[in-house]
Amino acid sequence: MKVAVIGSGEMGRGIALVFAQYNNDVVLEDSFPQALDKARKYIGDNLSKMVEKGIIRKGEDESISSRIRYSGSLEDSVRDVDLVVEAVPEIVGLKQEIFENLDKMCKRDAILATNTSNIKISEISKNVKGKERVLGMHFFNPANRMKLVEIIRSEFTSDEYFEKAFKIGEDIGKTAVKVLKDSPGFIVNRINAPDMLFFCNVLDKQVERPEEMDLYARGQGLPMGPYELMDFVGIDTVAHSLDYYATTLSEEYYQCKTFRNLVKEGKLGKKSGKGFYDWSSGKANIPKSEPSEKVTIMDIFAIEINEAVKLIEERVALPEEIETAVKLGLNRPFGPISVARSLTNAEVKKKLEELSGFYGFKTFEPAASIKQGKLKEIISIKSFPEAEKKEPAEQKSMSRGLEEKKYSTLILEKRENHVSRILLNRPKHNFINSDLLNDLEGAIEEVWVDKDTRVLVITGSGETFTAGAELSQFIPGLFDFVEYSRKGERIFKKLQEIPKVVIAEIKGLALGGGFELSLSCDIRVSTPEAQMGLPEVTLGLLPAWSGSQRLAKLVGNSRAMYLILTGKRVTGQQALEFGVVSELYPKDSVDIDTIKLAESISIGSSPIATSLVKRLINRGADVSYDSGLEMESMAAGILYGTEDMKEGITALLQKRKPNFQNK
Ligand SMILES: NC(=O)c1ccc[n+]([C@@H]2O[C@H](COP(=O)([O-])OP(=O)(O)OC[C@H]3O[C@@H](n4cnc5c(N)ncnc54)[C@H](O)[C@@H]3O)[C@@H](O)[C@H]2O)c1
Known part of the structure; x- marks a missing residue:
């Protein structure tokens, strides 16, 4: 693609560099020759540093550099380009004049983007005839290093140009977020x-x-x-x-x-x-x-959450886009949406009322949704009616196979042959956050009361089980952390209590809280190359979703100590040797093989017998040997009267497969 960057100052030089790095032919234009000299030096120095740091190879710096041409003439620079990014000083009149010229000089289908921080895009495009191709591409300083670019549509921007610009943003290695309205300060x-x-x-x-x-x-x-x-x-x-x-x-x-x-x-x-x-x-x-x-930090959180809610109410951006933009644009580990998830509506409202009362500003008064107690609802919005929506591949797949769209972070599938499957479904590595824990609890309870399900499989959608707890999730204080830990333990324990067989299908990564989730299941199967481990101590934490207890019970103190104290990962193959997993299945067929295993239990074993055995093994570990034997004989007695026991023995004598009815 051919790109022209107008203005070679603080921002323009970084923007030119990043486009050249991603194989675009760039013209960097400035009306001041000294500015171009400075930009050339900046770009040269940056490329040398990138070679020194090993970010690019020697020689690559020269080819990147050769893709940038420097020019002092607007007309010469933009004549045949596909995209113009304007980065001249923040002066409305100057930008309007440049865009009026660009409209006349550029190809008819070229995208005309401005890097303005504040000026309304529609104001900049005031004198442009083809307003549909004018939009904002707001980079952050330094543009070649900051990951974020906000793509802003004005009231005139067409869907086609907006989508094209969004794709270009992603193609140059940035995380692009959609700003759906030309609103002051964007996100x-x-x-x-x-x-x-x-x-x-x-x-x-x-x-x-x-x-x-x-x-x-x-x-x-x-x-x-x-x-x-x-x-x-x-x-x-x-x-x-x-x-x-x-x-x-x-x-x-x-x-x-x-x-x-x-x-x-x-x-x-x-x-x-x-x-x-x-x-x-x-x-x-x-x-x-x-x-x-x-x-305190709570003052700032309340103010930022309030502003984020206003942005959603005004339909400027969706919650997830706001979260991403603030994290990347302000270099924060978490944004206002994840903080809002950890607080109650009442907490945020009270703090805002205090602040607006003390400072006397309406700006700090709770936004309408917070006043109405609807903070949680508004930050969970996934799309605006008729609005543009970024739909990553992961999200698209959520609707496939979903019975009802009850859960936002997982898919619950009710399959044939008495098997249900939970697919953890979050962007990237299915990280576990508070929403996923809530959804998991809901799905376990749904399966619990579902008479048809005998075996539950838990795995991740895509290639990974789950890489663990989302560390950027904000937990306000010490006791909140204790509660968060208890919440995980309580929900995972339900997998032990549920009277159905639960199989964890491990693939890709099962780390930290993700590995603990698998340890709470009855059976684990894995791919040979999957990686699992409890790295918490290396982060100053400890496995607090029952991992410290379960792993020791499963593999003995010595191996549990080794795994937890070193934080080392083991592969599926090693986990098989440790006795953590029971079967290895190839990566390409692990989903099918696990379902086959689930069906062999759901059809081939009496469901009453399997649920009693599960309880006996789990509870037996906590009582004396004699008490365990007592429980065993009582459970056998219960089974003796069941129709399924008669069916099992009859089928054996008749040399056919049993047809268990859960009776
Ligand atoms: N600096 C930041 O942190 C930052 C961050 C995001 C967005 N922005 C926005 O980016 C734009 C540029 O900001 P900057 O900080 O790079 O400014 P800057 O002053 O560093 O650079 C502007 C450049 O534009 C050149 N210029 C002036 N008039 C020109 C013309 N008619 N034609 C061609 N070149 C011309 C100047 O010589 C200068 O080199 C502004 O709209 C600003 O709001 C800045």
């Missing part, structure tokens, strides 16, 4: 906007000093506190954004004295040597202070 900057209003007013109202907040933030594991970060970015840039949000979101954004005063005094942060802190040594000199908890 990431919008979520960040009320944070800035908040941090400014914390100072205006003298709630605490910058260093108190920043030391608290560092104590929470952040590399930089918010004030240090604003100093780093430039307080003038922050104040400029606040002005923009004051004209687009709410006049309340004007109410921010401290930041504006600093700008008036020329204290812009790192770039001027002084801001909230002194930067004369090149680093922020943060005065010694005790971290304060007058402002």
